[in-house]
Amino acid sequence: MIRAVAWCRAEDCGAVLADRPPVFQAAPRNHAETIALIQRPVKYIGRMTDECRVCLCAAHLALRAVEWNDAREIGLLAAGDAGFLQANQNYFRDYVANGRSMGRGNLFIYTLPTSTLGEVAIALNLTGPAMHLHDDTQPLAALVQHADQFIADGEADGMLVLWSDLHAAVCLAIDGAGAQSSAIQMPKGSTPKQMAHDLAAMARPA
């Protein structure tokens, strides 16, 4: 069951919940504002990619919306290849430009599809399963189905599902509570950017 959907993009961020008013606020404009939003120290925020930062903010907002605490085993699933494809090019271009004998470790570590998940897990202390999982036709719906299976298998108490591109991220908080609990429908949108736009329109105060 989807309990909350959060988003973060250049303009704004927030969350839509099943049984409470939505959250809407301006997006953090720099590292200090990002840390203020996350409300806990975030190591190495300066080296993170833009995609990593919007994912971190969206994941934090989703967690805050559902009020899951650290005692729960929370997992992470993610889809979207724009971030690591950009990171791959950034790393190799820098390596070639600097003589093709040594790369930069701080660029190399973001070249994996799971790099963003690793940073989000560290920053938010999420210790459940973490995988990048991209369905070739319906990325978000497939992630939700797999998230449900992780919970049913006992691998996690709850799952955060991230869908992102370079500058926008959407995060769904999913748990295994019964249908009697409040849930929200899968948001519409063919890209993370479009979905974030729609969520902002839904949550923005009149």
Next chain:
Amino acid sequence: MNVVIAAGDVASAYGWGLDALWTGLFSGKTPICSTSRFVDRGFVSDLMALVPDLQTDGDESRSMAMLRRLLSPLAGKLDPLTPLILATTVGEIEYVERSVLNDARELAESARPLVLLEKIKHLLALRGPALFLSSACASSSATLTRAASMIHHEQAQSVLVVTCDAVSEFVYSGFSTLLSLCDGPARPFDAARSGLTLGEGAAWALLASDQSPLTKGWKTAIAGWGNTTDAVHMTAPHRQASGLTRAITKACAMANCTPQDIAFIAAHGTATVFSDAMELLALRATMDRPKPIFSIKGGTGHTLAAAGLMQILVAARALSLGVVPPTVGLCAADPAAAGWVHTMPIELTTGRAALSTNSGFGGVNTAVILSGRQPA
């Protein structure tokens, strides 16, 4: 219902096929050798474990060349609607290299994993759902757990898992930068280990329910699994091994097996100082007594995403034949590994299950329990 390995195969530095890998490990010799591929780059090492006789077709990537030859015997033999999951960390990364070196940005698009996924579907004439999964160096073992879960939940009757990663300048330069490479062939769990050797490989496995006609005569089941994250560091393992320990505990609980049931362990065993130490801590915390451990990376090198499935296919054969391969590259065991790792094959006398473990960047951990078929 059991989810079982109906079939599988592998390409490694030992050659084409599981037989070549199995025989190579028992020979005790390593195919890791010096190459001139990245000569004059100033990397820490020039050693790697390359798949032999790999012919690339035109501008084809090494990953696709491995998969084309390895998967060709399957073409037309699978139900076209069989779900496919591809596990890789960098896939066809050569296209990123070429796009930068030739200043041709459009080439980078060809490196998208979904492009490789589509090529595999085309090669095998598959029309069903297809996924790309990455979980760093635990990718293919994590993929196996996803496939097993899909079958358990009756989302599919069978799932084809495919994995590959090739040695590339991109990856080699990165690991050289991180000072993870050793200047001799990798020596997993050795007292004098000093780093990993990069290798390349590809593998596939067809998983299915034991009710399926595909699995007549099956020998190995995926009995349980656990996936966790350390949440402490992007590249270093958890010093107390808490993430891997939890993964093993979860896997044993799902498989309803006790430490006494575990006959041996197929370890990640990269041969880096801290990763092997962390793995030993987790095994000591979860097992009742020393169990035979093997790592294939002294022979195959570290094949990144492919490592997990490759070692699982070896473990499945070891469980079936009742003998554990030696750890190639091991000379003198780390004191913490004494009594666990061996330079010679070990005949199994007890235990009905095997444990396979993998960990990777981002703090990911996967544990898988394999069980053998019980006599009727």
